[in-house]
Amino acid sequence: KAGVTQTPRYLIKTRGQQVTLSCSPISGHRSVSWYQQTPGQGLQFLFEYFSETQRNKGNFPGRFSGRQFSNSRSEMNVSTLELGDSALYLCASSMLGPMNTEAFFGQGTRLTVV
Amino acid sequence: KQEVTQIPAALSVPEGENLVLNCSFTDSAIYNLQWFRQDPGKGLTSLLLIQSSQREQTSGRLNASLDKSSGRSTLYIAASQPGDSATYLCAVSRNTGNQFYFGTGTSLTVIP
Numbered sequence: 651k652a653g654v655t656q657t658p659r660y661l662i663k664t665r666g667q668q669v670t671l672s673c674s675p676i677s678g679h680r681s682v683s684w685y686q687q688t689p690g691q692g693l694q695f696l697f698e699y700f701s702e703t704q705r706n707k708g709n710f711p712g713r714f715s716g717r718q719f720s721n722s723r724s725e726m727n728v729s730t731l732e733l734g735d736s737a738l739y740l741c742a743s744s745m746l747g748p749m750n751t752e753a754f755f756g757q758g759t760r761l762t763v764v
Numbered sequence: 765k766q767e768v769t770q771i772p773a774a775l776s777v778p779e780g781e782n783l784v785l786n787c788s789f790t791d792s793a794i795y796n797l798q799w800f801r802q803d804p805g806k807g808l809t810s811l812l813l814i815q816s817s818q819r820e821q822t823s824g825r826l827n828a829s830l831d832k833s834s835g836r837s838t839l840y841i842a843a844s845q846p847g848d849s850a851t852y853l854c855a856v857s858r859n860t861g862n863q864f865y866f867g868t869g870t871s872l873t874v875i876p
Contacts, residue, residue, distance in 0.1 A: 654807075683862035693853070693866035706863045740807055744862045751796055751815070753855075753862050755808035 652676065654743050654756035662762045668729040671759045675722050675743030681705075682724040683753070684716060687738040696739075699724055700746065731763045766791045768856060770867035777844055778875050785839040785870045787854035792832045794856045798864070799828050799839050801850040808853065812839070844874045 655674040663669050675682050683698035683706075695708040699718035716726040722743075728735055738760050742753040767790040777783055787797075796815050800808040812821045812828040814837070820829040827840040837854055851871045855864035 656807075681862045683864075685864075685866075692868050693855075693864075695863050695865070698862045700861065705861050708863075738805075742808075742862055742864075746860060746862070751857070751860060752810055752813045753798060753864065754810055755800070757807040760805070 654741060654754055656739075656741055656756035656759050658759060659757065660760045660762075662764060663731050665731055665733060665763055667731050668727060669731060669761060670725050670727045671739055671741075671761075673724045673726075673741035673743075673756060675724070675741075676745075676754055679743035679745050679754075680722050681744045681746045682718055682722065683742045683744075684724070684726050685740045685742070686710075687740060687758070688736075693740070696726065728761075733763050736761060736763045766794075766856060766858065766865040768854060768865050768867040770852075770854060770870050772870060773868065774871040774873075776873040776875060779844060779846060781844050781874075782840070782842050783844055783872075785841070785852050785854075785872070787837040787839070787867055789835045789837075789856050789865070791858070792835050793858060794832065795859050797828075797830055797837050797854060797856050799826075799837075800853045800855065802853060802869070803850050811852075841872075844872075846874045846876050848872060849874050 684696040698706045718724045738758045740758045799811040814830045825842040851869040
């Protein structure tokens with residue numbers, strides 16, 4: 651079956667712009683979470699959505715936001731981009747059944763802010 | 765706040781060697797622990813998931829153990845191969861959701 655799909659794979663944006671990243675989870679998975687990966691900070695949790703509701707939120711500024719649609723696809727948005735937002739953004743999906751909590755990750759979106 | 769540490773940060777071994785990667789976490793109240801591998805510039809590939817009530821999981825040449833009380837997990841790789849070269853990450857979750865706390869990873873190089 652198809653894995654987690656993230657689009658686009660690469661993005662170059664200018665400081666001050668905004669960007670929207672997309673994540674399509676594995677079919678049947680209702681939980682989608684987002685992570686930022688940088689060489690200095692490693693993998694950091696941004697937020698998680700389940701059935702269109704934000705369940706958890708990490709310690710990131712309000713410029714980072716997300717949403718989930720009824721088909722479980724999720725988008726994250728970063729407004730007023732800063733150079734420090736350059737990172738690999740990863741999303742993960744999970745079925746979150748009683749005995750099935752394994753998370754599967756997409757290939758990521760590489761965002762470069764210049 | 766949960767802190768996850770992985771030791772060593774980097775490891776280089778000759779092909780065929782058995783090896784152990786270590787992961788420790790500060791808060792033992794975890795829901796599950798998952799091991800991943802990451803190839804350069806790529807996403808994460810799930811290797812093994814251990815629920816908090818389990819002690820170990822095995823998949824092929826991989827075996828992962830969990831000791832919640834001491835806050836430790838180990839990933840054992842048997843008969844290492846050059847294709848095993850990657851960064852290995854452990855992650856713990858505190859609830860039924862997908863919020864993971866990640867370690868900084870162990871970069872493994874298997875020399876042919």
